[in-house]
Amino acid sequence: MNNNLNLNFLGIDLNNPLLTASGCFGYGLEYKDYFNPNELGAVVLKGITLEPRNGNKGIRIAETPSGMLNCVGLENPGINEFKKLLPSIKKEISIPLVANINGSVLDDYVQLAKKIELIKEIDIVELNISCPNVKDGGMAFGSNPKMARHVTHEVRKVLSKPLIVKLSPNVTNIVEISKIVEEEGADAIALINTLLGISIDIKSKKPLLGNVMGGLSGPAIKPIALRMIYQVSQQVSIPILGMGGISSTNDAIEFFMAGATCISLGSSLFSNPTLPLEIKQGLEKYLNDNGIDCISSLIGLAHPDNGVSYRERIKL
Amino acid sequence: MFLEDVIVLENINISNNYFLLKVLTKKLCTNAKAGQFFMIKSNDNSRILRRPISLHNIDGNILEFYYEALGSGTYEISNLRPNDVINIHGSLGNGFSTTPINKNIVVIGGGIGIAPMKYLIKSLLPNNNITFIAGASDSHSIKIVERFNFPNVHNIITTLDGSTGITGNVIDALNPILEKNNIDLIYTCGPFKMMEAVARLSHKHNILCEISLEERMACGIKACVGCSIITKNGMKKVCYDGPVFNSLDIIEENIGGTNE
Numbered sequence A: 001m002n003n004n005l006n007l008n009f010l011g012i013d014l015n016n017p018l019l020t021a022s023g024c025f026g027y028g029l030e031y032k033d034y035f036n037p038n039e040l041g042a043v044v045l046k047g048i049t050l051e052p053r054n055g056n057k058g059i060r061i062a063e064t065p066s067g068m069l070n071c072v073g074l075e076n077p078g079i080n081e082f083k084k085l086l087p088s089i090k091k092e093i094s095i096p097l098v099a100n101i102n103g104s105v106l107d108d109y110v111q112l113a114k115k116i117e118l119i120k121e122i123d124i125v126e127l128n129i130s131c132p133n134v135k136d137g138g139m140a141f142g143s144n145p146k147m148a149r150h151v152t153h154e155v156r157k158v159l160s161k162p163l164i165v166k167l168s169p170n171v172t173n174i175v176e177i178s179k180i181v182e183e184e185g186a187d188a189i190a191l192i193n194t195l196l197g198i199s200i201d202i203k204s205k206k207p208l209l210g211n212v213m214g215g216l217s218g219p220a221i222k223p224i225a226l227r228m229i230y231q232v233s234q235q236v237s238i239p240i241l242g243m244g245g246i247s248s249t250n251d252a253i254e255f256f257m258a259g260a261t262c263i264s265l266g267s268s269l270f271s272n273p274t275l276p277l278e279i280k281q282g283l284e285k286y287l288n289d290n291g292i293d294c295i296s297s298l299i300g301l302a303h304p305d306n307g308v309s310y311r312e313r314i315k316l
Numbered sequence B: 001m002f003l004e005d006v007i008v009l010e011n012i013n014i015s016n017n018y019f020l021l022k023v024l025t026k027k028l029c030t031n032a033k034a035g036q037f038f039m040i041k042s043n044d045n046s047r048i049l050r051r052p053i054s055l056h057n058i059d060g061n062i063l064e065f066y067y068e069a070l071g072s073g074t075y076e077i078s079n080l081r082p083n084d085v086i087n088i089h090g091s092l093g094n095g096f097s098t099t100p101i102n103k104n105i106v107v108i109g110g111g112i113g114i115a116p117m118k119y120l121i122k123s124l125l126p127n128n129n130i131t132f133i134a135g136a137s138d139s140h141s142i143k144i145v146e147r148f149n150f151p152n153v154h155n156i157i158t159t160l161d162g163s164t165g166i167t168g169n170v171i172d173a174l175n176p177i178l179e180k181n182n183i184d185l186i187y188t189c190g191p192f193k194m195m196e197a198v199a200r201l202s203h204k205h206n207i208l209c210e211i212s213l214e215e216r217m218a219c220g221i222k223a224c225v226g227c228s229i230i231t232k233n234g235m236k237k238v239c240y241d242g243p244v245f246n247s248l249d250i251i252e253e254n255i256g257g258t259n260e
């Protein structure tokens, strides 16, 4: 059994359910000295905005126990420069490309979605309404149910490409927001973005990060990510792209069992650039060892009904 | 660029918190260049980021790092014993320009910034005339220089407390050299304020100056944008476009580094 990792996600056949987490894999080619990106299922590119952004000043990275804080602040060259990068990316990457789109105000998202709609190299759009590192917008959209509804609605109107809405874990009721974006036409939900945190430099007696607050990622947030995926997948009828601290095959299996259809690898790539290959082989071995034909039969296995109803609802 | 498990040969306590680590490599040194760095993985999974450490010296297939145990990661490295295995990623970054020929060069290392200068001198020495200024606060922080036994290099040591060499800082040593000689190139690594002063003096004398910057890093390969800084040529990644920059490209006010 060689092909038991392939699956259909948002109407697209993927070689496997392994994606990258936006912002952790550059624009797709940065890791090519370590593995062929076409070994993945799809590549999620670094977040983009309408206009170029320099990101935040000062220290942007802080290590924390089993995790890290970042306040990169969506540094990116803007959509026009991004477009120019695509041909060279496409030359080396034949698997689907996912654009991660960001904005400060509603109109930014809509304008950006309109532009992305016309870019043939982009197969899927991930609407990031959960960035904690930008002053206005970003996470505000993902933590306010009304704004989440509005932005998903307006983006859906101008976008026919498959739409993933990436949610913030910095909310009290993740199920409520998930149902809202589903109602407004999201084809999938990405869970989770980073959790807000700070770190203090005891020498200067001031916050370490240039932007004071940063987003926590890495193994430290894995239990929270799993919990949210477990809760949301029991209440929605669309697939979930799961992420948050995945650093091993066993982590990946937990995410599928919690209810993720695909997973994204993020911060763990930094210290272990060949992690995708490791997990891919690990999953193949797990399926073979357990006599499981197909990765999608793991989805939601941890649910009280073993995921039967969820897999039916997402038509797997 | 390689990811390699290497075997620790020696981890010598040079003085106080300063150590010299020697590891046996297979491919890691291939194409490695002075001024480049490596990212050392912790054997403790709770430290999820690798630590960037400069290439100090290459001796055949032995790779050497000179480092200061400051925090949890570098303390862990200081506890490594012969035959321990660590995973190293590199070589990374651009490195210093090592192609000049027949030039009068001043190499200036301050404190732990002395680390990349050994291999830099080794690379430049056959074709150039080199003065090496090593500065630090006291004799402990400069002890490593005793192992720099290069013939034909003019060595100047400065310490702030005067415990060895000239009492003062590297600028006190650099000033008279620039007044009396025709210097073509200056290379420096050390505390940002020191490099800033060196750069200003170089600019005044119209001398090309290369400085090596430090930033917090996650990926080391321009994928996370964590180490980005504003330069006169736009946003640059210290891990990839650097760590070595032409001093003229650096806009002082905006360096967000740990050396401020």
Ligand SMILES: Cc1cc2nc3c(=O)[nH]c(=O)nc-3n(C[C@H](O)[C@H](O)[C@H](O)COP(=O)(O)OP(=O)(O)OC[C@H]3O[C@@H](n4cnc5c(N)ncnc54)[C@H](O)[C@@H]3O)c2cc1C
Residues within 6 Å of the ligand: A062, A063, B037, B049, B050, B051, B052, B053, B054, B055, B065, B066, B067, B068, B069, B070, B071, B072, B073, B074, B075, B112, B115, B116, B213, B214, B215, B216, B217, B243, B258
């Ligand atoms: C390109 C480059 C080359 C370097 N070369 C050397 C060298 O040859 N010898 C040497 O002793 N040190 C060197 N440093 C500094 C060294 O990386 C830090 O001292 C080390 O990362 C501190 O780790 P820690 O766990 O001991 O400290 P902690 O403060 O516990 O580290 C916490 C986090 O902050 C990061 N961090 C802390 N201080 C620095 C710093 N000054 N620069 C970058 N990241 C930092 C760590 O990597 C880690 O992610 C270099 C840094 C860079 C960027």
Ligand SMILES: Cc1cc2nc3c(=O)[nH]c(=O)nc-3n(C[C@H](O)[C@H](O)[C@H](O)COP(=O)(O)O)c2cc1C
Residues within 6 Å of the ligand: A021, A022, A023, A024, A046, A047, A048, A070, A072, A074, A100, A128, A131, A166, A192, A193, A194, A216, A217, A218, A219, A221, A243, A244, A245, A246, A264, A265, A266, A267, A268, B224, B225, B226
């Ligand atoms: C340095 C860094 C940059 C990130 N940039 C983005 C981004 O541009 N857009 C986005 O939606 N998420 C971004 N994220 C969040 C990740 O995609 C992911 O949701 C989060 O890190 C959790 O996964 P992990 O623990 O595996 O890293 C970023 C994370 C990190 C660490």
Ligand code: FES
Residues within 6 Å of the ligand: B216, B217, B218, B219, B220, B221, B222, B223, B224, B225, B226, B227, B228, B237, B238, B239, B240
């Ligand atoms: S450390 Fe990730 S871009 Fe430089």
